[in-house]
Every structure is written in structure tokens, then in C-alpha cells.
Amino acid sequence: MTRKQRRLALIGTSLAVLAVAAALVLSALRDSIVFFNSPTDVAEKHPVPGTRMRIGGLVKPGSIERGDNLLVRFAVTDGKTDIAVRYQGIVPDLFREGQGVVAEGKLDTGGVFAADTVLAKHDERYMPREVVDALKKSGRWQEGEQKGSGSSAK
Amino acid sequence: MTPELGHFALVLALGLALIQSIVPVIGVHRRDGSLMRLASSTALAQFVFVALSFLALTACYVTSDFSVATIYENSHSMMPLVYKFTSVWGNHEGSMLLWVLILSLFGALVALFGNNLPAALKAHVLAVQSWIACAFYLFILLTSNPFLRLAPAPFEGRDLNPILQDIGLAIHPPLLYLGYVGFSIAFSFAVAALLEGRIDAAWARWVRPWTLAAWMCLTVGIAMGSYWAYYELGWGGFWFWDPVENASLMPWLAGTALLHSAVVMEKRNALKIWTILLAILAFSLSLVGTFLVRSGVLTSVHTFANDPARGVFILAILVVFIGGGLALFAWRAPLLKQGGLFAPISREGALILNNLFLTTACLTVFVGTLYPLALEAITGAKISVGPPFFNLTFGPLFVPLLFAMPFGPLLAWKRGDILGVAQRLMGAFAVGLVTIAVVAAAESEVSVLAPFGIGLALFVMTGAVTDIVERIGLFRVPLSVVRQRAAGLPRSVWGTAFAHFGIAVTLLGVVSVGTWANERIVGLKPSQTVSLSGFDLSFDGLVQRSGPNYRELVGKFTVRRGGVPIATMEPAKRSFESRATTTTEAALLTRGFSQLYLSLGDVNDDGSVAVRLYYKPMVLLIWIGAVVMMFGGALSLSDRRLRIGAPRPAAKPAVQAAE
Numbered sequence: 001m002t003r004k005q006r007r008l009a010l011i012g013t014s015l016a017v018l019a020v021a022a023a024l025v026l027s028a029l030r031d032s033i034v035f036f037n038s039p040t041d042v043a044e045k046h047p048v049p050g051t052r053m054r055i056g057g058l059v060k061p062g063s064i065e066r067g068d069n070l071l072v073r074f075a076v077t078d079g080k081t082d083i084a085v086r087y088q089g090i091v092p093d094l095f096r097e098g099q100g101v102v103a104e105g106k107l108d109t110g111g112v113f114a115a116d117t118v119l120a121k122h123d124e125r126y127m128p129r130e131v132v133d134a135l136k137k138s139g140r141w142q143e144g145e146q147k148g149s150g151s152s153a154k
Numbered sequence: 155m156t157p158e159l160g161h162f163a164l165v166l167a168l169g170l171a172l173i174q175s176i177v178p179v180i181g182v183h184r185r186d187g188s189l190m191r192l193a194s195s196t197a198l199a200q201f202v203f204v205a206l207s208f209l210a211l212t213a214c215y216v217t218s219d220f221s222v223a224t225i226y227e228n229s230h231s232m233m234p235l236v237y238k239f240t241s242v243w244g245n246h247e248g249s250m251l252l253w254v255l256i257l258s259l260f261g262a263l264v265a266l267f268g269n270n271l272p273a274a275l276k277a278h279v280l281a282v283q284s285w286i287a288c289a290f291y292l293f294i295l296l297t298s299n300p301f302l303r304l305a306p307a308p309f310e311g312r313d314l315n316p317i318l319q320d321i322g323l324a325i326h327p328p329l330l331y332l333g334y335v336g337f338s339i340a341f342s343f344a345v346a347a348l349l350e351g352r353i354d355a356a357w358a359r360w361v362r363p364w365t366l367a368a369w370m371c372l373t374v375g376i377a378m379g380s381y382w383a384y385y386e387l388g389w390g391g392f393w394f395w396d397p398v399e400n401a402s403l404m405p406w407l408a409g410t411a412l413l414h415s416a417v418v419m420e421k422r423n424a425l426k427i428w429t430i431l432l433a434i435l436a437f438s439l440s441l442v443g444t445f446l447v448r449s450g451v452l453t454s455v456h457t458f459a460n461d462p463a464r465g466v467f468i469l470a471i472l473v474v475f476i477g478g479g480l481a482l483f484a485w486r487a488p489l490l491k492q493g494g495l496f497a498p499i500s501r502e503g504a505l506i507l508n509n510l511f512l513t514t515a516c517l518t519v520f521v522g523t524l525y526p527l528a529l530e531a532i533t534g535a536k537i538s539v540g541p542p543f544f545n546l547t548f549g550p551l552f553v554p555l556l557f558a559m560p561f562g563p564l565l566a567w568k569r570g571d572i573l574g575v576a577q578r579l580m581g582a583f584a585v586g587l588v589t590i591a592v593v594a595a596a597e598s599e600v601s602v603l604a605p606f607g608i609g610l611a612l613f614v615m616t617g618a619v620t621d622i623v624e625r626i627g628l629f630r631v632p633l634s635v636v637r638q639r640a641a642g643l644p645r646s647v648w649g650t651a652f653a654h655f656g657i658a659v660t661l662l663g664v665v666s667v668g669t670w671a672n673e674r675i676v677g678l679k680p681s682q683t684v685s686l687s688g689f690d691l692s693f694d695g696l697v698q699r700s701g702p703n704y705r706e707l708v709g710k711f712t713v714r715r716g717g718v719p720i721a722t723m724e725p726a727k728r729s730f731e732s733r734a735t736t737t738t739e740a741a742l743l744t745r746g747f748s749q750l751y752l753s754l755g756d757v758n759d760d761g762s763v764a765v766r767l768y769y770k771p772m773v774l775l776i777w778i779g780a781v782v783m784m785f786g787g788a789l790s791l792s793d794r795r796l797r798i799g800a801p802r803p804a805a806k807p808a809v810q811a812a813e
Contacts, residue, residue, distance in 0.1 A: 006497065010498070010506065013510065017510050017511065017514050017551075020550075021547065021551060024550055025518055025521055025522075025547050028542065028543045029525065029543065031542065032539065032540060032542035032543040032546065033525075033538070033540075033543070034537060034538050034539075034540060037536075066756075070677055070764050089675055090675060090753075090755030090766055091755075091756070093388070093735070093736045094735070104538075133536075
């Protein structure tokens with residue numbers, strides 16, 4: 001092999017691998033990203049039932065109901081709008097009324113959000129950023145509320 | 155008094171770092187040996203002062219001095235002593251102090267063991283190391299002072315986040331930081347080489363042991379973090395493709411690529427510019443990781459409370475060092491003498507292929523992790539990129555890499571014989587194919603990927619063994635000769651074999667858990683039984699117990715197999731009054747490499763308790779594989795070649811300083 005051929009082989013292989021990677025990334029991005037919505041977004045945008053998405057806000061006080069077979073019903077609120085959520089399984093330790101929560105799942109035809117994941121947080125003072133933004137948008141966020149406890153870990 | 159001493163020691167360290175940032179560089183310019191040698195003394199002194207500062211903070215934690223704000227926030231007088239130690243870095247301020255402690259430790263180690271380095275290179279390396287140190291000392295002193303006092307002092311602390319009250323906190327963060335920060339040495343060497351505009355094979359020999367040491371720590375650090383999350387979070391997952399996990403995986407991938415490209419540079423004096431770039435990238439990705447974890451810009455299951463103001467500061471550090479490093483690279487790299495090109499079918503060709511796949515895989519992880527941030531900045535839409543993305547991109551790139559892995563060490567340098575290698579790998583092919591056939595026949599219901607994955611893992615394992623067998627001539631020459639050859643084999647060859655074997659072990663664990671894990675989530679009343687994968691668990695009831703700073707509700711379960719009791723399991727829910735928090739303590743039953751995993755959910759009004767039961771076959775292999783990889787790294791690190799140190803290049807004219 002001449003020097004030129006060797007260089008071409010190297011560049012060709014690199015480009016081929018990068019092209020494959022780019023194709024994989026683009027196709028995967030199309031299929032596997034999930035949008036985040038606040039309850040108000042859901043009410044305003046009327047997403048098509050069955051679309052996978054994440055919702056976030058606070059667990060509405062007094063809304064948690066437990067049913068058979070580990071069924072949990074609760075409402076997520078951003079202070080303006082509520083959305084009913086249904087989840088079957090074990091909720092995280094830090095799941096409680098008034099606590100920030102992020103749930104992933106699909107909206108069913110009845111307007112109830114069927115969650116298959118309820119995200120756990122490690123720190124009772126931590127609020128998911130999406131929830132903070134959702135609360136800010138609906139005007140329910142007091143600046144400085146979470147500050148001062150800015151300790152963190154790991 | 156102690157906190158003030160600690161604070162003062164840190165300020166002194168900053169002063170020393172400032173001197174070390176400037177004086178050695180001037181020394182190189184003026185070719186003044188004493189100014190250059192100053193860097194070694196200041197590096198050692200810096201370490202002493204940071205260590206004093208760290209000790210002062212530790213002393214405050216151990217004595218529960220709640221007049222210090224971070225201790226009030228993160229400690230409690232009733233906490234067991236071991237957690238008082240670990241809670242030093244179980245919070246943002248303390249963990250940054252640990253970060254700089256390790257940074258200064260590495261600086262001191264270079265000063266101590268870098269005697270065979272050319273004086274100018276050593277001076278430059280230590281100066282660059284000090285630039286990084288300055289940035290982080292300032293970060294701590296200006297935004298995250300761990301010694302801030304409270305007046306009046308509270309009577310009792312608010313306790314460490316219960317989820318961190320675990321031995322995992324003693325192991326995972328220090329190892330991870332040793333890895334992250336260890337790459338700073340490779341970065342400093344790269345920047346020093348660029349400043350000098352000169353680089354040779356000896357450079358790679360100096361950089362490789364540091365990179366290897368950092369890589370070993372990072373490998374085990376990631377694995378231990380994964381195991382910790384597995385048993386502590388109570389949902390039995392070991393990897394979620396979460397931003398924080400990706401943040402540690404990216405430097406690992408870049409570091410692994412760096413290790414391999416440095417070999418090419420050392421042996422063949424080629425790939426110089428690429429190796430420099432990888433050294434810059436590996437540390438840049440460590441900084442990105444620190445930023446992602448510390449700033450909370452991405453929502454993660456592992457994120458704790460954080461403060462965006464600090465994020466901006468880290469972002470500034472990031473921009474300066476990554477931007478500066480890459481700009482310097484763009485400016486100076488063309489000056490470096492290029493090595494030769496070489497035949498594609500050769501050891502170095504295989505190592506390039508390894509680099510190509512590792513960096514591309516790293517790139518896909520980078521895209522998946524940061525795409526949500528970019529999209530939100532541009533369009534405002536909030537999205538999350540989940541595991542399916544990474545499985546679809548990272549997986550297909552890693553499979554060819556693993557398949558090519560056994561070929562690499564068997565190929566000769568310069569000109570390899572791919573057919574000859576394939577012939578020598580016949581045994582490994584046979585093992586792989588038979589495994590695929592057997593698994594596919596025995597388990598017809600599982601996805602086609604499972605037999606293929608297990609087959610690939612066994613192919614790689616057998617390939618690693620084949621490499622050793624071929625070299626020592628086992629089955630071909632008399633046993634006494636074999637023994638002699640085995641003893642004479644460089645340790646780095648054993649290291650390669652172990653590291654490659656280790657990654658296959660991890661793969662075996664991942665595929666096996668991904669395919670054959672079983673899960674049941676049920677509500678149980680006392681004396682009811684639940685069965686899974688041949689185990690019958692009967693629920694004997696709930697009892698209350700109390701620990702040093704918590705109360706726990708323990709579920710008692712008896713495990714039977716074929717009617718015979720084999721063990722009891724006691725998962726618990728702990729409630730920590732000081733934080734009004736509960737944690738889930740899973741119970742694990744280890745059988746061979748497999749585990750039965752049981753965790754408690756909520757107790758319902760009718761007296762039934764929700765339980766999650768998993769059977770995780772071969773799950774321990776995932777982490778054992780990482781330990782095997784680290785062992786391989788350690789063998790390689792103890793290689794005579796690295797232990798003795800790089801030979802001095804033949805006397806050269808005085809080093810050209812950067813213009």
C-alpha cells in the first residue's frame with residue numbers, strides 16, 4: 001500500500017464509522033425522546049392521547065388515593081391546573097403530598113395520565129428543575145424558597 | 155478556631171498555587187533551573203496545606219461542631235462515627251474540597267516521582283496543574299466555603315441525607331474523583347507538550363502510568379457507584395443512562411481511548427497529535443462531568459440540591475480550560491512533528507480502530523446527554539433522552555469494538571497477518587459459536603440478542619486467554635518452558651489480557667440480567683407467600699427496630715427452595731426523624747453470582763405491605779468485571795518498563811521554550 005492509500009483507508013474508515021454513528025443518533029433521537037409538559041401545558045396543548053411524555057409539578061395535597069394491586073391515584077398540580085395521574089407500583093420514598101414529582105407515561109383517552117415511572121429524588125430539599133420552571137410559569141414559585149438550603153451531595 | 159485554620163490553610167494553598175502558576179514558566183523562559191525547581195517545592199507545600207484544610211474540616215465533623223454551616227446542614231451528633239467521616243464529602247462544599255485535595259495530591263506525586271522528567275517539561279506540567287488548582291481554590295473560597303460559620307451555633311445538626319448514610323459514600327466519590335482528577339495530569343502533560351512544541355515517544359511513557367492509575371480508579375469508581383445505586387435506590391437497576399452516570403462514562407471512554415493511543419505513540423512514535431487531543435478531551439469531559447453534577451442543569455435521579463450560581467462559575471472554569479486547551483491545540487499542534495502512517499492490518503491499526511469506536515461511542519453519549527440542554531436553549535422545548543436512545547446508539551458501536559478486541563493483542567506491530575490471527579482465534583470462534591447455538595436452543599423464547607451477547611462475551615474471554623496461551627506456548631512446549639515464558643512475559647501483556655477478560659465478564663452480567671431477570675411487585679399480608687424463579691418467600695410479619703439515628707420497620711421473610719428453608723431476608727424502611735425522610739433498605743440474598751433482591755414499599759391500611767422482588771441472575775459479574783479490569787490495569791502499571799521509568803532521550807540541545 002502506498003502512503004496515499006493508507007491515508008485514504010484511515011480517513012474512509014473513520015468517515016464510515018462516523019456516518020453510521022450519525023445515522024444511529026438521528027434515528028434514535030426521532031424515536032426515543034420524550035417531551036416534558038406542565039399540567040397547564042397539557043390543558044392548553046391537548047396532546048394526542050397515547051403520546052409518551054413527562055409531566056411534572058407538585059403532588060396535590062389530599063389527592064393521593066390507594067387502590068387494589070398497588071394502584072395509586074394522585075393529582076399533579078402547578079398551582080393553576082391539575083392533572084390526574086394513575087400509577088401501578090411502588091412509589092419512591094420521597095413521594096408525598098406537596099412534594100415535587102416528575103412522572104413519565106401516556107395520557108389516556110379519558111384525560112388521565114397513566115404513568116409507568118414516577119421519578120425518585122434523593123434529597124427532600126431538591127426540586128426537579130422542570131418542576132421549578134413549571135411553578136415559575138404559573139406564578140407559584142417564590143424566589144429564595146429553596147435557597148439557603150443549597151447543600152448538595154455526591 | 156479549627157475551621158478558621160482550615161480556611162486559612164486553603165487561602166495559603168491558593169497563594170502557593172498562584173506562585174506555582176507563574177514562576178516555573180518564567181524559569182523555563184529564562185532557563186533558570188532554580189525557578190523551575192521551585193514548582194516541586196510549591197506542589198508539595200500545596201498538598202500539605204490542602205491536606206491540613208481537609209483535616210481541619212474532618213476534625214470539625216468528627217467533633218460535631220455545628221457552628222460550621224456545612225456541618226450543621228449535613229451532620230448529626232448521633233450519627234455513627236464512620237458517617238461523620240464520610241459526610242465530610244457528602245455535600246457540595248466538602249466534595250469540592252476532596253476534589254482539590256486529590257488535585258494537589260497528584261501534583262505532589264508528579265513533584266516526587268517525576269525526577270526523570272526533563273526539567274522544563276516538569277516545570278510546565280506543574281504550572282499547568284497549578285492553573286487548574288487556582289481555578290478550583292477560587293471556586294471553593296468564593297462560592298462554596300466549607301468553613302462558613304453560623305452565629306449563634308445551632309444545638310443539633312440537620313443530619314446527613316439518609317440515602318448517603320451508607321458505606322458506599324466512603325468508597326464511590328473518592329475513587330471517582332481520583333479518576334476524574336487523575337486525568338488532569340494527562341491534560342497538564344498535553345498542554346506542557348503544546349507549550350514546548352515538542353513531543354516524543356518518551357512523553358507517552360510518562361503520561362501512560364498516570365492515565366492508567368486514573369483509569370483504574372475511575373473504572374472501579376463507576377462500578378461501585380453503580381452497585382451502590384443498585385442496592386440503595388430500591389429498584390434494582392444498575393445503570394439508567396442518567397446524565398450523572400453518563401458524565402462519568404464519557405471521561406472513562408475517552409480515557410480508555412487515551413490509554414490505547416498512548417501505546418501506539420510509545421511503541422511506534424505515531425498518533426502524537428491525536429493522543430494530545432485525547433488527553434485534553436479526557437480531562438475536559440471530567441470537567442463537563444463535574445459541571446453536570448454540580449450545577450443541576452440536567453434532571454437526574456442522582457442529583458441533590460444545588461445552586462445555579464455555582465454552576466455559572468464552573469461553566470466559566472470549563473470554558474477557560476476546555477476552550478483554552480483546544481485553542482492551544484489548534485494553534486500549536488501543527489508545529490508538532492507528525493509520526494508516520496502505517497499499514498491498516500497491524501497492532502497499531504487495531505488500536506486506531508479501538509480509538510475510532512471508543513471516541514464515536516463517547517460522542518453519541520455526549521450528544522444524548524447534552525441534546526436536551528441544547529434544544530431547550532434554542533427552542534425552549536423540554537425533553538428527556540432516555541435509555542432507548544443509548545441502547546440504540548451506544549450498543550451498535552460497542553459490539554464491533556468488542557468483536558475486534560481479541561484480534562488486537564494477537565496482531566503484530568507494523569504488519570499483521572489477519573488470517574494467521576483468525577486461525578489462532580479458531581478456538582475462541584468455536585467457543586463463541588457453540589455458546590450461541592446452545593443458548594439459542596435452550597432458551598428459544600428470549601430475544602435473538604441474548605445468545606449473541608453471551609456468545610460474544612465468551613468469544614472475548616477465550617480470545618484474552620488465547621493471547622496468553624499463544625505467548626507462553628502452552629500445549630506446544632514442555633511445561634517447564636511454559637513456566638519460564640509465563641514468568642518472563644511482560645506484566646503489561648497480562649494486564650491487557652485481564653482487562654479485556656474483565657470487560658467480557660461485565661458484558662456477560664449485563665446480558666444475563668437484561669435477559670433472564672425476573673421481577674414481581676405484589677402486596678403481601680403476613681403468612682402469605684410469593685414465588686419467583688424457584689424461590690418461595692413467605693412473609694413472617696413486620697417488626698420495629700431502632701438504630702443510632704433512625705427507626706426502622708423490618709419485614710421478615712423466610713426463603714425456601716423446594717420447600718427447604720435456605721435463608722431469611724430482612725428488607726426495611728428506615729425513617730430518619732431529623733430529616734423527616736425514609737429510605738428503603740433492600741435485602742440481598744447472594745447465590746453464586748446471582749442475587750435475590752427484595753425491597754419494601756408502602757404499608758397499606760389493610761395491613762398488607764407492598765414488596766418488590768427481583769431475581770438477578772449473574773448480576774455480580776457486572777461489577778466483578780470492573781474489578782478484573784482494574785486488576786489488569788494494576789498489573790500493567792507494575793510493569794517493569796513503567797516502574798523503572800522512561801529512559802532519558804539521548805542528550806538533546808537545550809529545550810526550546812515556547813515563543
